[in-house]
Amino acid sequence: MKRIQFAHSPIRRVIALASASMVAATLLSGCGSESGPPTLTWYILPDNGGSAARAEQCAAASGGAYKVRIESLPSTATAQREQMVRRLAAGDSSIDVVSLDVVFTAEFSHAGFLRPYTAEEKSRLTAGMLPAPVETGMWEDKLFGAPYKSNAQLLWYRKSLAAAAGVDPTSPSFTWDDMLKAAVGQGKKISTQGQRYEGYMVWINALVLSGGGEVLQDVEAGRNAKPSLASPAGEKAAEIVGNLARSSAAPVDLSNAAEEQARATFQSEQGMFMLNWPYVLAAARSAAEAGTLDQAIVDDIGWARYPRVFADRPSAPPLGGANLGVGAYSKHPDQAVQLVECINAEPKATKYMLDESEPSPYAASYDAPEIREEYANADLIRESIAEGGPRPLTPFYTDVAGAITQTWHPPASVTEQTPKESDQFVADVLAGRRLL
Structure with missing residues (x-):
């Protein structure tokens, strides 16, 4: 969870957030009708462009299997949750992949808002990751959130x-x-x-x-x-x-x-x-x-x-970060899993750590020469994440x-x-x- 910073009528605030999200939609690789390859929509946590770069790379590397559109969620954890709960509770099929703060994975999984990853997908998606971040994406012995980034104070x-x-x-x-x-x-x-x-x-x-x-x-x-x-x-x-x-x-x-x-x-x-x-x-x-x-x-x-x-x-140490889930109502779940696997590859996580100052969930990232050059405290960050304590994993x-x-x-x-x-x-x- 890094730097989540965080009167008016709650209903008005929800409507305002929804309007802002619609207006802020950013097209990376096409949109509109689905006459060709499907366009996958990924709801991202705000950053300085690192997520958009990863999405664009994966769309290009898919060989025409899918295109990617991103929508940026609000800047606060509370507003992020409000928007996604509202959409998913309504069965919104436009949500193919969603970035979730680690504290919300259990809630969304319990509510049936996310498609569980299969055992084989879990094995692929979490290979080489530190165990603590992986645990934040689990609910009832199934992986619902693939760690996208991790963190520890x-x-x-x-x-x-x-x-x-x-x-x-x-x-x-x-x-x-x-x-x-x-x-x-x-x-x-x-x-x-x-x-x-x-x-x-x-x-x-x-x-x-x-x-x-x-x-x-x-x-x-x-x-x-x-x-x-x-x-x-x-x-x-x-x-x-x-x-x-x-x-x-x-x-x-x-x-x-x-x-x-x-x-x-x-x-x-x-x-x-x-x-x-x-x-x-x-x-x-x-x-x-x-x-x-x-x-x-x-x-x-x-x-x-x-x-x-x-x-x-x-x-x-306090454990933070974000996980990637596949929307339960996505019309393209197989391609969405492919996108998650591409987005979450270890080299991309390492690059994201350099570009966005967001620690990687992969143990090997901290041995990369470029990480050790930039982060004199790389070993401490890895240790703190590995031995970090999660907040209660409850819906x-x-x-x-x-x-x-x-x-x-x-x-x-x-x-x-x-x-x-x-x-x-x-x-x-x-x-x-x-x-x-």
């Missing part, structure tokens, strides 16, 4: 300030408590995502998993799954969030901060530590080249594995995440009572007793 720090504080963030036993003490001692800030959106759920879930717990148990029970934040791991997670938010190390905008706000604070005079995705290093380098960021700041950036909750237990994820982020927000309000209160609210929402 890292700990970023200012090397000069860590040295001044006498701490080594790369130490295997470096904890959140160590980090908070060092930042407070230096009069600096810890940047992370505290806005009430998916990024905040990423933080809470990672803390709980790193502490040895789970946000939700028995996910296969559906709405009867057991919320489990009221546990030693959940209570420690609440302690970490509350202590940071009420400390001098909390950025003034913590309760409204998404990935880019966190990056801005980290690159300012106040920055010392940051939890964020790998793209931030490339973004900092680009800013230095453009003259908007001092090169000395870029040179001072260090990286390490996601910090531990307990010194004697390895962390579970009711939206309800679960919404209930948790609502009860844990703002971060400064989190206390030892929050996990218990959150469990009750999640259970009530799943059971239909309360609304978000």
